[in-house]
Amino acid sequence: MPRVSIIVPNYNHEKYLNDRLKSIFNQTFQDFEIILMDDRSLDGSVEVLKNYSKNSKVSHLILNDINSGSPFGMWKKGFELAKGEFIWIAESDDWANENLLFELVNAIEKDTSIVVAHCNSYFEFYEKTIPNNWWDSLSLTYWQKSYVESGEKLLLNYGRYKCPVINVSSAIIRKDILKNIEIPIEFRYCGDWWFWAQIFKQGKVTFIAKYFNHIRMHSSSATATKSLQTFNRFLENVRVVKQIHQLLNIRFTYSKKYKWLIDIWEQFIRIDKNYLKTKYYCNDLPFFFKSAMFFRVNNLLFKRLKRKIKI
Known part of the structure; x- marks a missing residue:
C-alpha cells in the first residue's frame, strides 16, 4: 500500500494543472498514489487530467457529471478512495517544493500521536511572492520556528481565533483519524476551519517553519475568495467559531x-x-x-x- 494518498480536487484550473502535477510527480518522496478529481470543469481541465491519468502513480480519475457546489464533497470522495496511511489534499492551483512530502512524512512519523504535519507557505501574486502573514495578528514569532504541540492547546491559544492551517495543500494528516471527523460537506466557504479544528482536537500537531508550499493567489482561488464577498461567508465564520468553542467546552x-x-x-x-x-x-x-x-x-x-x- 502507498504511504501517502494525494488527492487533487480540480475545478477550472486547466492553466495551473501542469505546474501542480509536475510538482507532485517530482517529489523526492515517491511512495504515494494520486487520486485525480474534477468537479465538472468548463475549461480544458479534463483533457489535462486524462493525460496524467496514464501515469502508474495515478490510482483513480474521478470526473463529476454535476458540479458539487462545494470543495468538501470532493474531499470526502477522495478520503473514501484513499489507501495510504497519510493523506495530502493538493489543491489544483497551488504547487509544492520538491521536498514537501519528504519533510512532512518524516515529521509526522516521529510520534504516533501526531495527527497532522504542516509547513509554512508563500502567497504567489502573479510575479510577486510574499511570505504567509495569516497568523501575524495572533503572534509575530510563534510560527518562526518548528514545533510539536498539543492540538487542543493550539486551538485554545490560536485556532479558535483563525483557521490554524493556512492552506490545505501545506499539510498531511493521518487517514485513520478521519473516522472521528465530520467532513464539512454542508459548508461552502470556511469548512476547512471546522475540519482542522476537529483534527487538532484528536492529538498532536507538528509544524515545519519552512516555506515548502506555494499558494497561488488569483481571482478564483479558494484563498482569495475568502475575502469580503458575501454576508453568508461572514455568517459561516460565526458558525464555525461557535462550534469550535463548543468542541473545546469553553465559553464564547x-x-x-x-x-x-x-x-x-x-x-x-x-x-x-x-x-x-x-x-x-x-x-x-x-x-x-x-x-x-x-x-x-x-x-x-x-x-x-x-x-x-x-x-
Missing part, C-alpha cells in the same frame, strides 16, 4: 483577536450604506461582539452626519 466571549471578524461585518454595512438594516445584526454572536459593532456603527453614522452638515 469577545477578544481583540476577532477584530478581523468585526472588520468583515463592518465591510458589508459600509458597502450597503444602510447601517441599520436588520439583517446585518441577526447573527449568533454574543452581546459583546454586537456592542463592538454598534460602537463602530455609531462612529460611521456620526461621520456621515458631519459630512451632511458640511454640505
